[in-house]
Amino acid sequence: MASRTVAKDIITLRGSAAIVSEFFGYAANSILYNRGIYPEESFAKVKKYGLPMLLTQDEGVKSFITNLTAQLSEWLEAGKLQRVVMVIMSKATNEVLERWNFSIETDSDVFEKGVSREKSDREIMREIQAIMRQIASSITYLPCLDEPCVFDVLAYTDTDVAVPFTWIESDPKLIANPQMVKLHSFDTKIHKVDTLVSYKNDEWDEQ
Amino acid sequence: MDPETEFLSSKRQTGNEWELFKENVRPLKRGRNVDLLNHALKAHTNDQLKKSLLENRRRLIEAIDEYQGDDPLQPWLDCIKWVQEAFPPGGDFSGLVLIYEQCVRAFWHWDHYKDDLRYLKVWLEYAEHCSDAEVIYCFLDANDIGKTHSAYYIAYALHMESKSKMKAANDILNLGISSNAQPIEKLRDAYKKFLARSMRRPNATEEELKEDDLPVRSFGTVLARGESQRQAIKTFELGRNKLKQDQVHRTPLSIYNDTNMDVTRGHHSKPNTGSNSWHTLGGRAERNKENNAMPAKWTSHKIPQRPVPRIVGAVASAQIEVFVDEECEEKPKVHDEKDRTSSLQLRELDGRNIKKETELLRENPLRNFPSNSLPR
Numbered sequence: 324m325a326s327r328t329v330a331k332d333i334i335t336l337r338g339s340a341a342i343v344s345e346f347f348g349y350a351a352n353s354i355l356y357n358r359g360i361y362p363e364e365s366f367a368k369v370k371k372y373g374l375p376m377l378l379t380q381d382e383g384v385k386s387f388i389t390n391l392t393a394q395l396s397e398w399l400e401a402g403k404l405q406r407v408v409m410v411i412m413s414k415a416t417n418e419v420l421e422r423w424n425f426s427i428e429t430d431s432d433v434f435e436k437g438v439s440r441e442k443s444d445r446e447i448m449r450e451i452q453a454i455m456r457q458i459a460s461s462i463t464y465l466p467c468l469d470e471p472c473v474f475d476v477l478a479y480t481d482t483d484v485a486v487p488f489t490w491i492e493s494d495p496k497l498i499a500n501p502q503m504v505k506l507h508s509f510d511t512k513i514h515k516v517d518t519l520v521s522y523k524n525d526e527w528d529e530q
Numbered sequence: 531m532d533p534e535t536e537f538l539s540s541k542r543q544t545g546n547e548w549e550l551f552k553e554n555v556r557p558l559k560r561g562r563n564v565d566l567l568n569h570a571l572k573a574h575t576n577d578q579l580k581k582s583l584l585e586n587r588r589r590l591i592e593a594i595d596e597y598q599g600d601d602p603l604q605p606w607l608d609c610i611k612w613v614q615e616a617f618p619p620g621g622d623f624s625g626l627v628l629i630y631e632q633c634v635r636a637f638w639h640w641d642h643y644k645d646d647l648r649y650l651k652v653w654l655e656y657a658e659h660c661s662d663a664e665v666i667y668c669f670l671d672a673n674d675i676g677k678t679h680s681a682y683y684i685a686y687a688l689h690m691e692s693k694s695k696m697k698a699a700n701d702i703l704n705l706g707i708s709s710n711a712q713p714i715e716k717l718r719d720a721y722k723k724f725l726a727r728s729m730r731r732p733n734a735t736e737e738e739l740k741e742d743d744l745p746v747r748s749f750g751t752v753l754a755r756g757e758s759q760r761q762a763i764k765t766f767e768l769g770r771n772k773l774k775q776d777q778v779h780r781t782p783l784s785i786y787n788d789t790n791m792d793v794t795r796g797h798h799s800k801p802n803t804g805s806n807s808w809h810t811l812g813g814r815a816e817r818n819k820e821n822n823a824m825p826a827k828w829t830s831h832k833i834p835q836r837p838v839p840r841i842v843g844a845v846a847s848a849q850i851e852v853f854v855d856e857e858c859e860e861k862p863k864v865h866d867e868k869d870r871t872s873s874l875q876l877r878e879l880d881g882r883n884i885k886k887e888t889e890l891l892r893e894n895p896l897r898n899f900p901s902n903s904l905p906r
Contacts, residue, residue, distance in 0.1 A: 466561030
């Protein structure tokens, strides 16, 4: 009985990579839903992290996100992923309006010494749940996006990493003088993920 | 290092008051500064911070009076932005409606600001706080304010749409497009969305009976539909901003009065012929009257027209006797370049007066305007 409990709490590198990439998939969907990038009715509800989470049913977006998370998982397992940023831009002008920045700290001991870590699934899920709640509540301070928007995903990796041709080099697509809000983090003990959202200062005299 | 990397590596944390008290925060279209928001939320339970808030407000109002430059609208905007941040829930005690009103009234006759987008936005935000903003849009129309901007046409049309006046909304958007309002793409886009929504409407009935709107007899359903449409529009257009709570507060509830055929919206007029209402349960026949009454034509019942406060702007306010403290007395507004008296009043209003004045303005947003400025 004791051994069974312990076995459940052991986090492997592969397991952690799966948790983080899965988190990213759900977070991306949540952002697309909450920020109104795609219409409400194109999402379906599922239960995850103890919350009702919304997933897009649009085939194009679905496959984009699936390929994305698969690639992220690969990079995470190699310990090469530093940051993932979801960028929201105005469709008309391509101006960057909002950035959802997930920065990843990898425990180098796991790679160098091959140690494993322990943390309960439950606790990780609770931490992720807190972040998802914050994403949904962020309308409290985010400017309203009242024009059609598109999104893109940027990945910051170590330089010695194999990049598939479906990814291209890009400029960082930063916002000048952004407002920034740090949200909660979660930690699998192998990968620690910090979340930050940055958005444009809305001036009164803008169209 | 870019600002985000810098923030992350500094290990700074953002306070979480915004999340803890999110129900007390009214979302703003332009977004909020989270540090200011957290500070304001803390202040509402902390006297020290509260004092600094009041201090700030006084300074901003002084800045309005003391401004010497050639853009006197700017200090007003600084003050408005600050009040929005400092009073996250908004509401009747924030004085926001009063500031909007004083600001728009200070400059309505300034040609310089007629096409200024910032000035228009103050008007549009004022309109969002009123129970019936149509009178404001008519005013803007009559005085040629903001008509080069798409935002004016979009807001006006949305308002008409929320009252089910689809033809009027359609005309307004078309007028905006043919006037080449800027940015034109946004206007065209809004028009397309409007057309899509009007296709989806369940009752595509034309409700253009009269120019003025008749008060709608609401059995709860029509009112809810009007509001939920406004909600539906807003939810789609404004990306999940939960503005619908606000809409519910702005339009007064219409309570169906069974015994009294004169249903007028939002006016605390004649009392009920009291005795029969709640004191007696009535016989079974009377209790069951809804099930037993024979349907009849309604031609015999006239719904009186709701008095529209237009030409009679000044007169209407005279009818309602409102007790005003001496120091808060409004002096009749003349063409005053710098409304010094008005900002003094801003400073001296206290909580009770703010709420009272806000309610009056909500009902009759142009009540302080000189009658010659009002549209005929």
